[in-house]
Amino acid sequence: MTSQKKMLLIALVAVLFIVCLVTLTMNMREKKMITSDTDMLVENTAVHLIEHDGVQVAYQNGLPIPEFSTWKMNEERRQYISLNGEWKFGHEDDINCPQADLTCSDTTYDDSAWSVQPVPASLDLAYDNKKYQYTFGSFWFRKVFKVEQDWNDKFVKLNALGMGYHSVVFINGTKVGVNEGSATPFSFNISPYLNYGEDNIIAVQIIRRAHDHEDVGALPAGGFDWWDYSGITRDIYLEATAPQTISKVIVDASPLKKRVRASVVLLNYSKEAATLDVQVHPGVDNIEAQTKSVSLGADEVKVVGFEFDAPDIEAWSTESPNLYQLTAEIINGDRLITQYGAIDVEVGDAKVLVNGSPEWFKATNWHDENKESGRSMSPEEYRAEIDVAKSASANLIRNAHYNRHPYAYEYADQIGIFVMDEIENYWLSEQAIGHQLYEKGLSREKAIAMAWNQVNHPSVIIWSVANENTPNNTTHLAWFNDMRDAVRLVDPKKRPVTYASNTQHHPVDMSMSAADIIGFNQYYGFHGGESEDYGAEQYRKKLLEIHERYPSKPIILSENGTWSSLGDRAREQWQAGNFAAHWDVTVTYPFTAGYTFWNLKDYRSKMEYTSRDPQRLSGMGMVDWNNRSPKVVYYYFQEATDRGANRIMNPRFERGIEEWQVISSTKQQSVTPTEEGLQLTLNASDSIMLKQNAFDLLAGKYVLELQLSSPEDAVAGKIVLKSSYLSGGSLEKTFDSSGSIKLPFTLTHNGVTSVTVQLQFEGTKANEQIIIEQVNLFPELK
Known part of the structure; x- marks a missing residue:
């Protein structure tokens, strides 16, 4: 190469280097203008973060986003x-x-x-x-x-x-x-x-x-x-x-570290500088308030930090939803009271740890609506909706697929139910994801606002930033990372960030590598897949594949369910059987962290499949739309445990006597539902038989359990199990003196079948009383 050519090459490289440097500098300046502007009255109306005193503050429309718990208007x-x-x-x-x-x-x-x-x-x-x-x-x-x-x-x-x-x-x-x-x-x-x-x-x-x-x-x-x-x-x-005001207080209370931290966001909406005395009391017994002096320039925002040792603080949990009120005030000026709870959350070794202990989420999705008010429910109506989830023994509700009224979070804090919060990134194509990531930025705005608005709620345990979008591409991965990182900047607790992956239709999803928890939506046996076993084995196979790929990450089944109509017993039972099959797979493995049923209640939709219904309803609820009346799956869900789903309508259930067919032999006997169970009253020589079918059982091993109580030393009678797939067609066992019976059995068949459970009693004396406390039919999990 001639010296002239070498000089030209060197010059070209130099020019390219300068162009790249200038471009990089311009990009950095542009980025700095968006994220680091400390002027209050900025033109940027989008939700964005500005750092003040080491704390990321969420801005919109030129000001820090205020605290919306003031909707009660009682400050x-x-x-x-x-x-x-x-x-x-x-x-x-x-x-x-x-x-x-x-x-x-x-x-x-x-x-x-x-x-x-x-x-x-x-x-x-x-x-x-x-x-x-x-x-x-x-x-x-x-x-x-x-x-x-x-x-x-x-x-x-x-x-x-x-x-x-x-x-x-x-x-x-x-x-x-x-x-x-x-x-x-x-x-x-x-x-x-x-x-x-x-x-x-x-x-x-x-x-x-x-x-x-x-x-x-x-x-x-x-x-x-x-x-x-x-x-x-x-x-x-x-x-x-007042012009000098408290926009928001971010509270980070740790029951493990016995500590409360508060970041007070101050705004001086004035053209004159001001010196303020700011006092904070965490609302915990045996802790004194702290006061700090702060100087604010005109139109300036500052964050003032406070930290308290709190040896007497009690953890917030679903069993003990302890709440505190932190008071932040400008002496002789503005005041803001913030309710909070002490909770610690971390993810590791395929577990979600809450306050230091592994937590398993028995969860349901729900939509923010009812037939009277749509999405404009009163506090009383919110309580009625959320109480259904609590009464079904759910410990988590997923806010599918958008944020709720502030009262919904306040009530969840109060009654002790976890929340997976979520935003409207729903069914986005790769093109739409790219547009949001590189141009519009509304996805990131919603993620920031969600974390900022709900950061003090101890019930909010997981942030979800998307649902069923087009995954397994670098654009989706970068988009998720952008939202996850923004949420982490806002949330001092660093609660786990996830999204609900459409895993059934997109089996490979590289973005799972970036999620703290893997969210897994699947409807095998209903929307695609084999229906012979409700798609349970297809689900099991995919679950194990995901775990093998990401062995350290906990997996939550974030959606699963089917349609039914209240009163159509065959369809209700099919819905319950589908739930039971998928629940049993989920609880089998130690790396799962939860199951989330779709949906709490029937809901309205404008999708084509609802066009034949006058109310435009999707019947995928565990309770119906009109009166929140429970379907069979509600009771299955209510009684499901880490042992599996219980297939028997227990005597404690509301349907109680209706679920058990009573065959009488004399008029003296009676069957009465009580709080303890079904109470039987027999006289000497009386006999009574109760019968119930357990529907839609897959092949496998099960155990039937019975718990009785009686003032007598022994109960005369037996339990009989009947099925064409049992050896000889039936099994039976006589009650023992303890009133506790376990009858294991195995079903070998293709698809699903049912068994009939019969309880037969004989009276031995006058006015003999027997209470059937529990009848359970659980699988032996693999």
């Missing part, structure tokens, strides 16, 4: 105006509201012809006799409210807990902000737009897209299997504080 040092109640309402087809100039937001616009409708409400159900269930486009809401003159020197926020999908908010004709998404709370600073001491007008435009839309920038990006409730669906209110 004594703050002032509130509820905007719940009557609003004027109109749809674009019924009102004169040109899109070009948005005259519907003007203060002089005449809305006298509009209807009056309630807020919050799901307009699908509440307005004009369900007229708008299938109506899309632009909906308008208007309301007049008055702000007192003394609010003029305060910082005033508009807090909305849920509206959309796409919402635009106007105050006195001026657009103050835009929000995308229906389930995540948001807040706007409206101080500059108010008329103090006078009437004000708020106008909200809700843009509802068609359910089957295709939009790579939206979440979800296409069709989805739940109801798209629209409108101002959750509480909306104004909150006024």
Whole structure:
């Protein structure tokens, strides 16, 4: 090579190096502008993180995202105006509201012809006799409210807990902000737009897209299997504080380390600097408050950290949901009370450890709706829904597939039930995932907001950032990593981050390598796969494959279930049998951390498969839609343990006597359901037989167990088990004096079968009483 060519090559390399360096520098500057800007009044309206004093603070619309537990409007040092109640309402087809100039937001616009409708409400159900269930486009809401003159020197926020999908908010004709998404709370600073001491007008435009839309920038990006409730669906209110205010407190309480840490996010919404004394009391016995002096510049945000030794703090658990109230206050100024619980969570060696002990999640998915209110439920209605899960002995609910009203988390904290929280990254294609990751960023915004808003709830045990998207590509892996890392930046507890993988249809998924817990959705034997054994062996094979690939990761079956209709006993039993088969596989292995049934209750959907039903219901609930009445699978789920699923309708069940067919031989005998079980009353020479079928048993080994109690020394009678797949067609065993009987048996057949259980008793004296406390039929797990 000539010296001239060498010089040209060196020059070319130098130029390329300079270009790369300049490009890298520009990218770094651009990234720094987005993530490290410390000015309060930034133009970036997206949810993003800014570090203050070593703590990542979530911003939106130019301000730290505030605490939304104030929806109860009971903080004594703050002032509130509820905007719940009557609003004027109109749809674009019924009102004169040109899109070009948005005259519907003007203060002089005449809305006298509009209807009056309630807020919050799901307009699908509440307005004009369900007229708008299938109506899309632009909906308008208007309301007049008055702000007192003394609010003029305060910082005033508009807090909305849920509206959309796409919402635009106007105050006195001026657009103050835009929000995308229906389930995540948001807040706007409206101080500059108010008329103090006078009437004000708020106008909200809700843009509802068609359910089957295709939009790579939206979440979800296409069709989805739940109801798209629209409108101002959750509480909306104004909150006024002093200019120097506490936006939020992040609490990290550890029962293992006996420590409470608090990060107090302070905002000085003023053009003048201020020096404040900030005091924090953790609300734990035998701990004194701490006070720190803080200097804040004009329009400045700071985070002040506090740490307390807490030897007397008690752990939060599902059995003992201990809660504390931390009080943070600016002396002679603003105050914010934050409820929290002490909990530690870590993942390792294929286990989820809660407060230092392995936890197994008996879980159910649920949708945020009921037939009366849609997604605009009252606290009483939320309690009724969540209580169903608790009464079914679930210890975790998965918030499929979006965030809930703040009250849902508060109630979960209160009654002691774990929560897997989730956002709307649902059925995204690789193209949509790439668009979110590299361009729009809404997926990351929702992940940040979820962690920020729910960070203090001890019930929230797992963060889920996606459901059934297109996996096994580097784009999906980078997308998950981006959201996981953002959540970890917000959450000081570093609770595990997962997503629900569509493993059945995408058997290989490289993103599992990055998840703290592997979430596994599967419907083998129902949506694809063999149905002869409910797909149980296909599930077992795939479960073992995943464990072999990722042996250190715990696996949660995050979805599994089937359809049934209340009252169709054959279908109910098929649903229960399917549950039992998949539950038994799940609890067999030590590397599983939970089973999550789909779904708690029947739910509404606009998918084609519901079009034949007038209510558009998917019947996959363990209770029905109309009255939350239990189906057979509810009882199966309720009694399922780490031994497997119990196939017998136990005498303690609500259905009790209805499940056991009673065959009487004399009139003197009686069968009475009691809290202890089924009480039998017999006289001498009386006999009684009870019969029940255990349906849909797969081939394998089982054991039938009976527990009786009686004041007598012995009970005369026997247990008889009948099936065409038993040797001789039946097995029987006489009751012993202890009242405890175990009868093992083996079924060898293809597919599923049933067995008949008969209990036969004979009276030996007058007014003899026997209580059948338990009848259980469990598998012998492999």
